[in-house]
Amino acid sequence: MINVIWLILLVTGIVVAAINGRIDVVTEAVLNGAKQGVIVCAGLLSIVVFWMGLMKVAEEAGLVQSLAKLIYPLARFLYPSVPKNHPAMGSIVANMSANMLGLGSAATPLGLKAMQQLQELNPHKDRASDAMCTLLAINTSGLTIIPATVIGLRLQYGSARPTEIVITTLLATFLATTTAVILDRYFRARERRKGGWQE
Amino acid sequence: MSIVQWFASWSLPLIIAFIPTYAFLIKKVPVYDTFIDGAKGGFGTVLKLLPHLVGMLVAVTVFRESGAMELLIKALNPLLQPLGVPPEFLPMALLRSISGSGSMAVMTDIFQAHGPDSFLGRLASTMQGASDTTLYVLTVYFGSVGIKKARYAVKVGLLADLASVIAALLVTHWIFG
Numbered sequence: 388m389i390n391v392i393w394l395i396l397l398v399t400g401i402v403v404a405a406i407n408g409r410i411d412v413v414t415e416a417v418l419n420g421a422k423q424g425v426i427v428c429a430g431l432l433s434i435v436v437f438w439m440g441l442m443k444v445a446e447e448a449g450l451v452q453s454l455a456k457l458i459y460p461l462a463r464f465l466y467p468s469v470p471k472n473h474p475a476m477g478s479i480v481a482n483m484s485a486n487m488l489g490l491g492s493a494a495t496p497l498g499l500k501a502m503q504q505l506q507e508l509n510p511h512k513d514r515a516s517d518a519m520c521t522l523l524a525i526n527t528s529g530l531t532i533i534p535a536t537v538i539g540l541r542l543q544y545g546s547a548r549p550t551e552i553v554i555t556t557l558l559a560t561f562l563a564t565t566t567a568v569i570l571d572r573y574f575r576a577r578e579r580r581k582g583g584w585q586e
Numbered sequence: 587m588s589i590v591q592w593f594a595s596w597s598l599p600l601i602i603a604f605i606p607t608y609a610f611l612i613k614k615v616p617v618y619d620t621f622i623d624g625a626k627g628g629f630g631t632v633l634k635l636l637p638h639l640v641g642m643l644v645a646v647t648v649f650r651e652s653g654a655m656e657l658l659i660k661a662l663n664p665l666l667q668p669l670g671v672p673p674e675f676l677p678m679a680l681l682r683s684i685s686g687s688g689s690m691a692v693m694t695d696i697f698q699a700h701g702p703d704s705f706l707g708r709l710a711s712t713m714q715g716a717s718d719t720t721l722y723v724l725t726v727y728f729g730s731v732g733i734k735k736a737r738y739a740v741k742v743g744l745l746a747d748l749a750s751v752i753a754a755l756l757v758t759h760w761i762f763g
Contacts, residue, residue, distance in 0.1 A: 392684065396645035396677075404652035412651045420647030424640030427694050428632055436628030441605055443624020444617050448609030486718075497731050498723075508733040514735040515728060520742065523727055527683075527720040527743040528750060533601070534715030540694055541711060546702035550598050551591070552711040558757045559716035563750035570745050574738035 427540065434539025442488060454487065455480040465525070465568065466518045468508075479522060487532045497580035498526055521571050528567035531560050638687035639694075646677070646695050670759055672706050674699075678713060683747040686719040709758045717750035 406415050409507060445451055455477075462480050469475050479503035485494035509516040515523075534556045541549035609615040649655055659673040666673050678692040693710040700706045720743035728736055 392681065392688075393641065393645050396649045399654045400645070400648035400650075400652040403654035403657065404648075407653050408711035409652065416647040416651040417644050419651075420644035421640050423647065423694065423698070424643040424691070427639050427643070427691075428636045432628065432632045433633065435627045435632050439628040439631070440623075440625030441602065443627075443735065444609045444615060444620045445605045446624075447615045447620050448613040450605065450608065455762070458747060479612070495726065498727060502727050502731050506733075511735075513733060515733045515737050515739055519728070519733065520739045521648065523724060523739045524742045524746060526592070526727065527718050528746040529716060529718030529721045531715050533598070537693075537711045537715045539600070540690075540697065541702040541707075543696070544702045544707075546698035546707075548591075548595070550595065552708055553597055554593050555708065555712040555754070555757045555761050556715035558761075559712050559750060559753040562753035562757070563716055563746060564751035566753075567742060567746035570742045570749075571738075574742055578716055578738065584678065 421541060427543070430543030431536060431539055434535055434542070438535040438539075445488070451481070451484050451488070454484045458483055458487075460518075465521055468517050469505070470508075473504070473508070475501055475518070477510065478504055482527065483530060484520075486526065486530050494526075498522065520575070521568070524567040524571040525564060528564045529560060530564050531556060592597060635687055635690075638685070639691050642685070642688045642691035643695065646692055649677075650695065650699070671755060672709065674706055675709055677684075678710055679751045682713060682717050682751070683720040683744060684722075685723065689714060689719075704760070705762060708762050712758050713751065713754040716754050717747055720747050721746060 400416070401410075401413055404410050442451075459476075459480055462476060462483065463471070465480060466476065469479070478497055481502050482494055482497040485497055502519065505516060505518050505522065506512065509519070533553070537552065537556070538549045541552070606617045606621070609620070610617045617663060655674070655677075658676070662673045662676060666676065674696065678689050678696065681689040681692055693714050696706055696710045702708075702711065724736065724743055727738070728734075
């Protein structure tokens with residue numbers, strides 16, 4: 388999918404430039420685009436390095452675990468099929484906390500661990516269990532409290548108030564995640580009504 | 587000062603002050619050493635993004651500079667304008683579920699062309715933070731444990747992405763409109 392989109396963007400651009408008689412623009416755009424990519428990374432470096440450092444401090448102080456404790460009741464509600472003291476619950480909660488703090492790179496390994504532990508509970512090894520579908524729904528809708536990279540990029544591009552989007556992100560992510568959870572429950576109920584999962 | 591502005595200005599400084607103070611005074615964490623230790627990891631994270639950003643930004647810049655973006659916008663404008671969707675936002679919304687670094691590239695392109703404080707820039711920022719790359723998450727998470735039958739998960743993931751596009755539009759219009 389990403390291959391097709393990339394190719395379409397590139398080729399349509401070049402074809403349109405040719406038709407418009409602006410083929411010279413292409414070379415310049417390629418060089419500028421590549422340069423822009425490097426500049427964006429340089430800008431990101433500052434905020435990501437700082438944020439990962441700060442989050443390590445939060446982790447060592449047990450603050451990430453405190454957040455996990457706070458959202459534990461929510462996780463119980465979201466994953467009714469996971470037994471109360473099963474290790475999968477711990478990983479699920481840790482994954483949610485890391486996502487909330489904008490620690491995407493830390494969230495993924497935790498999510499994968501949760502997946503493995505859920506697989507142990509899964510009776511059909513090649514078919515996603517209810518809890519796995521919920522874990523996916525929540526991870527794809529992206530629960531974020533602090534969108535650190537976006538703030539960093541806004542700062543880099545000269546925003547007067549780089550953090551002003553914290554509140555809109557919070558509201559939008561809440562709406563999207565709630566919708567994802569409702570859809571997850573809805574499709575599961577519909578599948579049950581139709582007599583369970585079929586090939 | 588409105589509550590929105592207050593929250594925007596104060597939330598981050600308070601967090602940045604609270605975390606190391608609590609860690610040092612209550613938990614006796616050697617805060618600076620720990621900070622350095624964690625910060626090291628940031629380098630690798632960003633370096634992994636570099637090829638994605640270069641590749642995507644080249645494609646997006648060529649698409650925009652050639653006039654192809656303008657054509658797309660003109661074609662879609664009558665359809666999107668009544669819904670309050672800026673047509674320049676469409677490529678980003680489409681890329682969001684497929685590639686996180688791709689949509690980030692389009693976001694920075696929007697920042698450059700329209701400014702981060704424009705309506706479009708705020709919308710793009712909200713969208714980028716409020717969603718995640720569904721197809722990536724799906725492939726990696728299910729792939730890692732050998733799940734082949736995803737049941738309704740793909741449908742839910744993509745519908746949730748649509749929901750986050752709509753949510754970002756509604757909220758940005760509401761707060762900054």
